[in-house]
Amino acid sequence: MPQPASQLSRRRLAGMVRKESLQILRDPSSIAIAFVLPVVMLFLFGYGVSLDAKDVRIGFVIESPDSETSDIRAAFGQSDYFEPVVFHTIQAAEQAMREHDIDGIVWMQSDFSHRLHAGLGAPLGVIVNGVDANQGRITEGYILGAWQTWLTHYTERRGLPKAFPITLEQRVWFNPAVNSRDFLVPGLVAVIMTLIGALLTAMVVAREWERGTMEALLVTPIHIRELLMGKLVPYFVLGMGGMLLTVAMAVWQFDVPLRGSFLVLLVASALFMLVALAMGLLISIVAKNQFVAGQVAIIVTFLPAFILSGFIFDINSMPWAIQLLTHLIPARYFVSILQTVFLAGNVWPVILPNAAALLLMAFVFLMLVRRKASKRLE
Amino acid sequence: MTDSASPAITLKDLGKTFAGAQPVRALDRLNLQVKRGVVTGLIGPDGAGKTTLMRLAAGLLLPDEGEIRVLGQDMRDASLAVQSHIGYMPQRFGLYEDLTVQENLDLYAELQGVPEEEHAARHRELMHMTGLAPFTARLAGRLSGGMKQKLGLACTLLSSPELLLLDEPTVGVDPVSRRELWAIVYRLVKEQHMSVLLSTAYLDEAERCDDVILLHEGKLLGQQAPQAFSTPMQGRVWEVSAALGKRRLQQQLDLNPAVLDALTEGRKVRVVTCDAGTTPETLVAGLPEARIEAVTPRFEDAFIALLQHDIHKPPAVDTTPTTAIDRDEAVIQVQELSRRFGDFIAVNKVSFEVRRGEIFGLLGANGAGKSTTFRMLCGLLPVSSGHVSVAGVDLRKAAAKARARIGYMAQRFSLYGNLSVQENLNFFASAYGLSGNTKRERIALALEDFELTSYRETAAITLPLGFKQRLALAAALMHRPDILFLDEPTSGVDPLARREFWWHINALAESGVTVLVTTHFMDEANYCDRLVIMADGEVLAEDSPENLREHFRTAGETEASMEDAFIALIERHKQEAAA
Numbered sequence: 001m002p003q004p005a006s007q008l009s010r011r012r013l014a015g016m017v018r019k020e021s022l023q024i025l026r027d028p029s030s031i032a033i034a035f036v037l038p039v040v041m042l043f044l045f046g047y048g049v050s051l052d053a054k055d056v057r058i059g060f061v062i063e064s065p066d067s068e069t070s071d072i073r074a075a076f077g078q079s080d081y082f083e084p085v086v087f088h089t090i091q092a093a094e095q096a097m098r099e100h101d102i103d104g105i106v107w108m109q110s111d112f113s114h115r116l117h118a119g120l121g122a123p124l125g126v127i128v129n130g131v132d133a134n135q136g137r138i139t140e141g142y143i144l145g146a147w148q149t150w151l152t153h154y155t156e157r158r159g160l161p162k163a164f165p166i167t168l169e170q171r172v173w174f175n176p177a178v179n180s181r182d183f184l185v186p187g188l189v190a191v192i193m194t195l196i197g198a199l200l201t202a203m204v205v206a207r208e209w210e211r212g213t214m215e216a217l218l219v220t221p222i223h224i225r226e227l228l229m230g231k232l233v234p235y236f237v238l239g240m241g242g243m244l245l246t247v248a249m250a251v252w253q254f255d256v257p258l259r260g261s262f263l264v265l266l267v268a269s270a271l272f273m274l275v276a277l278a279m280g281l282l283i284s285i286v287a288k289n290q291f292v293a294g295q296v297a298i299i300v301t302f303l304p305a306f307i308l309s310g311f312i313f314d315i316n317s318m319p320w321a322i323q324l325l326t327h328l329i330p331a332r333y334f335v336s337i338l339q340t341v342f343l344a345g346n347v348w349p350v351i352l353p354n355a356a357a358l359l360l361m362a363f364v365f366l367m368l369v370r371r372k373a374s375k376r377l378e
Numbered sequence: 379m380t381d382s383a384s385p386a387i388t389l390k391d392l393g394k395t396f397a398g399a400q401p402v403r404a405l406d407r408l409n410l411q412v413k414r415g416v417v418t419g420l421i422g423p424d425g426a427g428k429t430t431l432m433r434l435a436a437g438l439l440l441p442d443e444g445e446i447r448v449l450g451q452d453m454r455d456a457s458l459a460v461q462s463h464i465g466y467m468p469q470r471f472g473l474y475e476d477l478t479v480q481e482n483l484d485l486y487a488e489l490q491g492v493p494e495e496e497h498a499a500r501h502r503e504l505m506h507m508t509g510l511a512p513f514t515a516r517l518a519g520r521l522s523g524g525m526k527q528k529l530g531l532a533c534t535l536l537s538s539p540e541l542l543l544l545d546e547p548t549v550g551v552d553p554v555s556r557r558e559l560w561a562i563v564y565r566l567v568k569e570q571h572m573s574v575l576l577s578t579a580y581l582d583e584a585e586r587c588d589d590v591i592l593l594h595e596g597k598l599l600g601q602q603a604p605q606a607f608s609t610p611m612q613g614r615v616w617e618v619s620a621a622l623g624k625r626r627l628q629q630q631l632d633l634n635p636a637v638l639d640a641l642t643e644g645r646k647v648r649v650v651t652c653d654a655g656t657t658p659e660t661l662v663a664g665l666p667e668a669r670i671e672a673v674t675p676r677f678e679d680a681f682i683a684l685l686q687h688d689i690h691k692p693p694a695v696d697t698t699p700t701t702a703i704d705r706d707e708a709v710i711q712v713q714e715l716s717r718r719f720g721d722f723i724a725v726n727k728v729s730f731e732v733r734r735g736e737i738f739g740l741l742g743a744n745g746a747g748k749s750t751t752f753r754m755l756c757g758l759l760p761v762s763s764g765h766v767s768v769a770g771v772d773l774r775k776a777a778a779k780a781r782a783r784i785g786y787m788a789q790r791f792s793l794y795g796n797l798s799v800q801e802n803l804n805f806f807a808s809a810y811g812l813s814g815n816t817k818r819e820r821i822a823l824a825l826e827d828f829e830l831t832s833y834r835e836t837a838a839i840t841l842p843l844g845f846k847q848r849l850a851l852a853a854a855l856m857h858r859p860d861i862l863f864l865d866e867p868t869s870g871v872d873p874l875a876r877r878e879f880w881w882h883i884n885a886l887a888e889s890g891v892t893v894l895v896t897t898h899f900m901d902e903a904n905y906c907d908r909l910v911i912m913a914d915g916e917v918l919a920e921d922s923p924e925n926l927r928e929h930f931r932t933a934g935e936t937e938a939s940m941e942d943a944f945i946a947l948i949e950r951h952k953q954e955a956a957a
Contacts, residue, residue, distance in 0.1 A: 009491060011491065011494075012488055012489050012491065014488065015484070015485050015487075015488030015489055016485075016489070018484075019474065019481070019485045022476075023474065023476055023477070026476045026477075027476060211475070212468050212469060212470035212471075212472055213472050213473065213474055215433075215438065215466075215468040215472060216466065216467070216468050216471075216472020216473075216530075216533070216534075217472070217489070218438055219437065219438065219461055219464070219466040219468075220461065220486065220489040220490055221461045221489070221490060221491060223458070375437065375438075375458070376437070376438055376439060377433060377438045377439055378440075
């Protein structure tokens with residue numbers, strides 16, 4: 001006699017988990033999303049994408065070359081950030097800028113040295129390509145920095161009084177080399193886990209609807225909680241696997257420091273994984289074909305994790321309405337924890353509230369899934 | 379737990395409506411009972427509500443009104459308990475194609491709570507019953523259609539359910555597998571006193587049921603034994619032969635206002651009259667050398683009579699060809715045609731010829747190689763070796779040139795669902811390179827010939843199935859091809875729409891269009907002038923349906939059915955392969 005259906009059965013759950021695991025192992029697309037895609041993204045963000053401006057091509061317009069102008073040019077040339085190109089007329093430099101050959105112009109007019117020596121205040125013209133506002137601002141900052149360095153040397157050499165009574169002693173914390181990779185790679189963990197947790201889960205459940213297997217499954221005495229657990233467990237393991245792979249590569253391949261404890265990272269990831277899985281299941285309850293499920297998952301989980309989580313774009317510089325919106329994005333809390341654990345350490349005042357937010361979201365989404373999921377077709 | 383004295387299923391004023399822009403009344407105040415320990419057939423045309431009823435019985439849907447009791451329990455609150463005692467096979471068998479046969483069985487055994495100690499014995503029994511024992515390690519996706527169907531059935535039988543629900547289990551499955559399924563079902567009923575509810579679109583299967591429920595547009599048209607349906611048809615069914623081509627004869631009889639239905643059967647035409655008062659003399663008046671005899675009515679005759687208000691007979695059109703047709707000219711020539719996919723030989727040295735104005739059939743089970751052959755003939759798939767010429771053009775050299783003379787209608791009608799009838803026709807006309815006056819005239823003619831004028835502005839997706847089929851055919855004929863390829867054109871289409879479709883095809887063939895058709899409906903083979911029967915990529919026979927039926931006739935019978943001939947051929951082939 002079959003056992004009473006009202007109780008949860010360990011055998012039914014084990015059967016579901018085994019079936020799901022076999023399907024993951026046999027489906028090349030699951031493996032690709034869980035393991036190949038993270039590696040590709042890591043390489044892309046680790047090596048390909050950088051928010052630093054390096055080797056910016058700057059046009060130097062030197063209308064009458066002499067020792068002062070070549071001294072300035074040399075000061076720029078020493079830096080990693082610039083690649084100086086010399087022009088003799090401003091027209092030629094402007095032309096090069098229009099043709100996108102250079103990204104900025106430093107202009108020293110023919111009377112530059114004369115006015116400098118005479119103490120008349122020598123104008124140094126600076127034109128920056130502002131099409132990419134971010135890049136433009138960085139270039140502008142670099143130019144100002146290079147100019148200040150040169151000015152300090154110049155006044156020291158001449159024994160002149162310092163132009164500035166105050167000097168800036170700058171120190172950058174947590175990421176002393178100001179390397180954007182150290183900041184991007186930890187955030188990638190959140191993006192990759194969203195991909196596995198939400199996208200993959202939404203797609204595989206939708207596939208069951210498409211192939212008609214869900215219908216057969218629902219008519220067996222399986223309890224809806226067993227069905228949901230059967231989906232959660234294997235993809236939880238898969239997602240944590242993707243997380244471990246990403247962390248290992250971040251630490252050993254890209255030399256990103258892990259200053260906090262690994263255990264904190266593990267617990268926070270597990271919480272986030274639950275949120276992502278619950279969102280994936282929720283999507284698959286609404287969208288019953290793979291195409292729609294995939295699109296919805298990308299738009300409501302993957303893109304926000306990318307754009308609104310603080311992974312690339314700083315949340316504090318967003319308009320307030322968007323800032324409010326980011327509070328609904330689970331990846332935001334996880335990215336905060338990730339960046340803190342990797343670059344700063346176990347900073348509890350940051351970790352605890354964010355972890356609490358994740359816990360709350362996991363609870364809410366799982367409750368929603370439980371309420372919406374039913375053993376009926378409508 | 380369940381009440382064994384109650385009927386298997388009881389419906390009381392059961393109603394179900396699907397909400398939407400146009401709400402669909404799927405089931406309308408149904409009252410009926412499904413008996414225990416017998417096979418009950420659920421029959422009805424497309425959209426009758428068969429699948430909805432199945433899903434309500436399986437607990438997948440809730441009724442809007444009334445109640446449904448399964449094994450004595452109300453499905454509103456006891457569906458989980460009932461699900462431990464029923465087996466349900468949905469339309470596509472519900473198998474995981476990326477799991478092996480064994481893994482599928484293990485999964486369902488665990489989900490149905492089959493005790494572990496009984497597991498092995500039950501498993502052996504089912505594998506023996508279904509003949510799947512040698513294939514336990516094979517992925518379910520690599521099984522043939524018939525084997526998938528048997529595995530799907532085995533998965534529902536693991537816990538020895540009291541009630542078995544089978545939703546169109548025999549669709550798209552070859553006749554041999556269909557026969558085997560029926561044998562299994564009857565064994566279960568006899569040995570385990572199982573109750574079975576089975577829905578089907580094959581009317582001949584109704585006759586194998588103990589009890590038949592006939593549904594139409596969500597209403598009950600009748601419930602009784604299949605013989606009880608056909609007995610009142612006594613005196614209304616005749617077989618007519620005459621000195622006319624079989625298509626001409628069928629057409630002429632069909633145009634007779636006293637005739638409800640005329641079907642080609644071998645050399646004869648089976649006629650159902652509108653009422654019992656029609657004398658045989660009036661039926662054959664004007665037919666040369668006519669012979670007529672009364673025959674025993676079948677369930678299908680009763681089905682047609684009950685649904686006669688929904689029968690649509692297309693208007694009579696003049697099918698006399700405008701120019702003389704050389705019906706001996708070979709339009710399609712296939713010699714030693716082969717197609718390999720890696721090591722697998724899908725089509726192995728197939729040869730045949732199709733003559734102008736002929737309806738030529740490719741018959742075979744899934745995986746027999748008929749679709750592959752078909753795709754090579756349309757120029758959709760390159761040939762591995764051999765020679766194919768279509769309309770005198772060698773497909774290896776000039777596929778595009780041949781394609782201009784071919785009309786093609788794919789399975790499931792390739793129409794744009796959100797475009798209107800007019801827009802679909804506009805598109806297909808342009809795709810075939812028509813423009814200006816020619817295009818306008820052709821579209822106007824198509825709307826008129828296929829009686830689509832009143833649906834001009836209707837989106838194709840909302841058309842009734844029969845109209846979708848007409849539109850797809852109109853689109854494929856836009857450029858007046860002289861060869862028409864039809865790939866399983868009536869798959870999933872109910873008997874009424876199928877009749878209408880063949881009416882159009884017959885008229886086309888009469889006017890000189892060559893038609894090549896694949897089908898797994900054995901009775902449709904009767905419409906063909908000649909056909910080939912394929913299995914394992916080879917041609918087993920090439921002949922006219924009449925000769926095949928004659929050839930496989932067993933002693934005492936007047937004529938074998940097309941299905942008997944098919945099964946006999948397949949079995950002979952299997953024996954030869956084994957020897």
